Amino acid sequence: MASKVIHAFYNDDDVLMHAVKKVKAAKHHIEEVYCPFPVHGLDKAMGLAPTRIAITSFLYGCVGLTVAIVMMNYIMIQDWPQDIGGKPSFSYLENMPAFVPIMFELTVFFAAHLMVITFYLRSRLWPFKEAENPDVRTTDDHFLMEIEIHDNEQELKDLLMDTGAVEINITEK
Amino acid sequence: MYTFSNRLKIASFILMAVGVLGIGIGFMAAPSTVEEAKAIVAGHGDGHGDAHAVAEGHGEEMGHGDAHDASHDEHLLHQLQNKPWAALYVAAFFFFMIALGVLAFYAIQRAAQAGWSPLLFRVMEGITAYLVPGGIIVFVILALSVAHMNHLFVWMDPEVVAHDALLQGKAGFLNGTFFLIRAAVFLGGWILYREYSRKLSLAQDESNDDSNFKLNFRISAAFLVFYLISESMMSWDWIMSVDPHWFSTLFGWYIFASMFVSGITVIAMVTIYLKSRGYLPDVNDSHIHDLAKFMFGISIFWTYLWFSQFMLIWYSNIPEEVTYYVTRIADFNLPFFGMVAMNFLFPVLLLMNSDYKRVNWFVIMTGIVILAGHYLDIFNAIMPATVGDQWFIGIPEIGSILFFAGLFIFFVFRALTKAPLQPKRNPFIEESKHFHY
Numbered sequence: 001m002a003s004k005v006i007h008a009f010y011n012d013d014d015v016l017m018h019a020v021k022k023v024k025a026a027k028h029h030i031e032e033v034y035c036p037f038p039v040h041g042l043d044k045a046m047g048l049a050p051t052r053i054a055i056t057s058f059l060y061g062c063v064g065l066t067v068a069i070v071m072m073n074y075i076m077i078q079d080w081p082q083d084i085g086g087k088p089s090f091s092y093l094e095n096m097p098a099f100v101p102i103m104f105e106l107t108v109f110f111a112a113h114l115m116v117i118t119f120y121l122r123s124r125l126w127p128f129k130e131a132e133n134p135d136v137r138t139t140d141d142h143f144l145m146e147i148e149i150h151d152n153e154q155e156l157k158d159l160l161m162d163t164g165a166v167e168i169n170i171t172e173k
Numbered sequence: 174m175y176t177f178s179n180r181l182k183i184a185s186f187i188l189m190a191v192g193v194l195g196i197g198i199g200f201m202a203a204p205s206t207v208e209e210a211k212a213i214v215a216g217h218g219d220g221h222g223d224a225h226a227v228a229e230g231h232g233e234e235m236g237h238g239d240a241h242d243a244s245h246d247e248h249l250l251h252q253l254q255n256k257p258w259a260a261l262y263v264a265a266f267f268f269f270m271i272a273l274g275v276l277a278f279y280a281i282q283r284a285a286q287a288g289w290s291p292l293l294f295r296v297m298e299g300i301t302a303y304l305v306p307g308g309i310i311v312f313v314i315l316a317l318s319v320a321h322m323n324h325l326f327v328w329m330d331p332e333v334v335a336h337d338a339l340l341q342g343k344a345g346f347l348n349g350t351f352f353l354i355r356a357a358v359f360l361g362g363w364i365l366y367r368e369y370s371r372k373l374s375l376a377q378d379e380s381n382d383d384s385n386f387k388l389n390f391r392i393s394a395a396f397l398v399f400y401l402i403s404e405s406m407m408s409w410d411w412i413m414s415v416d417p418h419w420f421s422t423l424f425g426w427y428i429f430a431s432m433f434v435s436g437i438t439v440i441a442m443v444t445i446y447l448k449s450r451g452y453l454p455d456v457n458d459s460h461i462h463d464l465a466k467f468m469f470g471i472s473i474f475w476t477y478l479w480f481s482q483f484m485l486i487w488y489s490n491i492p493e494e495v496t497y498y499v500t501r502i503a504d505f506n507l508p509f510f511g512m513v514a515m516n517f518l519f520p521v522l523l524l525m526n527s528d529y530k531r532v533n534w535f536v537i538m539t540g541i542v543i544l545a546g547h548y549l550d551i552f553n554a555i556m557p558a559t560v561g562d563q564w565f566i567g568i569p570e571i572g573s574i575l576f577f578a579g580l581f582i583f584f585v586f587r588a589l590t591k592a593p594l595q596p597k598r599n600p601f602i603e604e605s606k607h608f609h610y
Contacts (some may be wrong), residue, residue: 054527085488097484 003148005031005173006156007134008165010143013039018161019145020045031146034138054123057115064110068103089140134171142166148173175452175589180488181582188579195572202569210250214563251324252560257569258323259559262314264573266411267435267551268415268581269307270428271544274436275300276367277400277429283370283393289463290606292456294374295594296443300436302588303581308360315356319349325559328417339418347414355410359403364394366396378597386600404429412551416556419497421482428554430475434516437467438540443585447534452594459610460533464528468543472520479513490551501553504562505575508549515546548574 010016016039023030030046033039043051073092076082076099081089087166089095138144145165147156153170160168204210279297281289318325327333334340340347370389377385377596405425413424421427441464447453486494501509523532524540556564596602 058525086490087488097480097487100480100484 001117003173005171006147006149006153006160007169007171008145008147008163009135009137009167009169010145010164011141011166012164013037013143015164016143016145017042017045019160019165022163023145023147023159025064027160028147028156031148033146034133034135034141036141036143039143053115053119056118057111060114060118061107061111063114064107065103067110068099068106070100071106072099145166174592175447175586175594177586177590178450180587183577185582185586188575189581192572192574192579192581193574195568196257196261196576197572198484199260199569199572203257204250204253207246207250207441210253211246213253221286242438244518249563252563255324258314258318258325259555260569262311262325262575263548263555264570264577265307265310267313267548267574268303268577269311270432270434270551271439272301272303272307273404274365274375274429274432275440276304276363276432276436277397277404277433278436279370280366280393280396280400283389284397286390286601287360287406288601289460289608291596291601291605292453292601292608293440293444294596294599295589295592296370296440296447296453298367298374299585299589300439300590301371301585304364304367306362306580306584307577308364310351311411312356312360316353319353326415326417327553327558328414330374331443335565347417352410355406359407360480362396362399362403366392366399370396374409374596375592378593383600404432407425412554415555416497418493421486421497423478423482427475427478427482430471431476431547431550434468434471434475435544437464437471438448438543440464441468442540443589445537447531447589447594455595455606457609458533459608460605461533461536462527462530462610463608465524465536465539468536468539469520469524472516472524472543475512476517483524499558500557500561505553505557505564507567509553510550512546512553515542516550519543519546 006083008019013035016033016035020030020033020042024045024047033042033046035042069092076089076095077092083089084098087095087098092099133139133144134146135144137141145160147160149156149170157168193605204213260479275297279294279301281287282294282297286439317323321329321331324330328343329352330350334344345351370392373385373389373392377383377389408425408428409420412428441461444453444456444464445461448456483498486498489495519542520539523535523542529535552566552570599605
C-alpha cells in the first residue's frame with residue numbers, strides 16, 4: 001500500500017514538543033516521531049498508550065524468583081545435600097537465608113534481561129536489521145514528524161510551517 | 174502562613190495527657206521487691222519457665238554466676254523494673270530519630286542543590302524543630318541511666334563491670350562520663366546545624382542575593398560529614414551498647430536506614446496533611462511521587478542491611494554473635510519477623526506500582542505501616558537486652574508512643590506556623606513549582 005506522507009523536520013526538542021501539541025490540537029494523526037534521543041513527555045503529548053513493560057518486568061521477576069527457589073531446592077537439598085559450615089542441607093526453609101542472595105539475583109536477572117528482550121521484540125529490533133528511520137539526520141541533530149496525507153497536503157504544510165519546522169518533504173511510503 | 178488548627182492542637186494535648194497516664198501506670202505497676210516481681214510473673218502463669226532459661230543465658234553476662242536461684246529472681250526484678258523505662262526510651266528515641274532522619278534528608282537536599290524539593294523545605298524544617306525537645310528528653314533519660322536510676326545499660330553497673338573482663342576492656346569508651354559527653358556533642362552538633370540552617374533559610378527569603386543559599390549549601394555538605402560519623406557512634410552508644418558484648422560493624426548504617434525511611438515517610442505524611450488543609454498549593458502529585466519513591470527505595474535499603482547483618486551472623490554461627498539473634502527469634506518471634514513484613518513486604522508490594530505512589534491516601538496508609546514497623550525495629554533493638562522475655566506492648570509502651578506522638582505533633586506544627594510554608598527567594602523555587610514526572 002503506497003500512501004503519501006509528510007515529513008516535517010525540527011532541530012529543537014522544545015519546538016518539536018509544541019509542534020506535536022499543536023498538530024494534536026488540530027486533530028491530525030501523527031504516524032511517528034523520530035528523535036536522536038528520548039524526549040521527555042513526548043509519548044504523553046502524542047497520546048500514545050502507557051507502556052505495559054513494567055507489568056512484564058514484574059512477571060519476569062516472579063519467574064526468576066521461582067526458578068531460583070526450584071533450582072536451589074533441587075541442587076542443594078534434593079540432589080546433593082552438603083554440610084556447609086555446620087548447616088546440613090536437609091530442609092529448604094531452614095537453609096533459606098543462604099539462598100536469599102541467589103533468589104534476589106535471579107529475580108533481578110530475569111526481570112532485567114527478559115524485559116530488554118521483550119522490548120526488542122515489541123519494537124521489532126534485531127541484529128543487522130535495516131534502519132527504519134526515513135532520514136539519517138534523525139540520528140544526529142534533527143527531529144522528524146511523520147503524518148499521513150489524506151488530500152490535505154496544503155493544509156498540513158501550512159500548519160507544520162507554522163509550528164517552526166525547518167524543512168518539509170512529501171514522500172511515498 | 175499556616176495556623177495551628179485548634180482541633181489538631183487539642184488532639185496533641187489529649188495524646189500527651191493519655192500518654193502521661195499510661196507512662197505513670199507503667200511506673201506504678203513496676204515491682205519494687207523480688208516478691209512482687211515473682212507475684213507478677215506467677216500471675217501471668219507461663220512466663221516463669223522461659224524466664225529461667227533467659228536468666229541462665231544471661232547469668233554469666235550479668236555477673237551473677239553463683240546463688241543461681243536468687244540471682245535469677247533478682248534478674249527478673251530488674252527486667253520488670255526496666256520495662257517502663259525501656260518503653261519510654263524506645264518511644265523517645267523513635268520520635269527523636271524521625272526528626273534526625275528528616276535533618277539528614279534536608280541536608281542532602283541542600284548539599285545536592287536539589288531542584289525538586291525546595292517547596293518542601295519548610296515542612297522539613299518544621300519537623301526538625303522537634304530535635305530540641307526530643308533531644309533533651311533522650312539526653313535526660315540517658316543521664317538518668319548513668320545516674321543508676323534504671324538498668325537499661327548493663328555496662329553502667331560497676332558491679333557488673335567488676336566481674337566482666339570484656340566490659341573492663343571497653344571501659345575506656347563505655348563509661349558514664351564519656352558517654353554523656355559524646356551524647357552532648359552529637360546533640361549539640363545536630364541542633365546547631367538545624368538552627369543555623371533554618372536561620373539562613375529564613376534570611377534567604379528577605380535577602381537580595383544568594384549568599385545565604387550558598388552558605389547553607391556549604392554548611393550542609395560539611396554537616397553531612399559530621400552527621401555520618403556522629404550518627405554511627407550514636408547508634409553504638411544509645412542502642413548497640415544495651416548488648417555490650419555484641420557488636421556489628423554495619424549497625425550505624427542499619428539505624429540510619431531506619432531513621433531515614435521514617436523521616437521521609439513523616440515528610441510525606443505532613444505534606445499530604447497540609448495539602449489536604451489547603452496549604453502548599455504548588456506541591457503537586459510529582460512531589461508526593463518522589464517522596465514515595467524514596468519510601469520504597471529506602472525500605473529496600475533497610476531490608477538489605479537488616480539481612481546482610483543477619484545472614485553473616487547466622488552463617489558463621491559464632492556463639493557471642495549469634496546469641497543476639499537467638500534471643501530475638503526465641504523470645505521476640507512475632508515482632509522480629511513481623512517487622513520484616515511491615516518494613517519490607519508491605520512497602521514493596523504497595524508502592525511498587527508507579528501510579529500508587531501518586532495516590533495520597535495510599536501513601537498515608539503505607540506510611541503508617543512503615544512507621545509502626547520501624548518502631549518495632551527500635552523495640553527489637555532495645556527490649557531483648559533490657560526486659561528480655563518479659564516484653565509486652567501494653568499500657569506503658571502504648572502510653573509512651575502516644576505521649577511522644579503528641580509532643581511531636583505539637584512542636585512540629587507549632588514550628589510550621591512560624592514562617593511562610595513556601596520559601597520566597599530560593600533560587601530553585603521555580604524549578605520546584607514546575608517539577609513534574
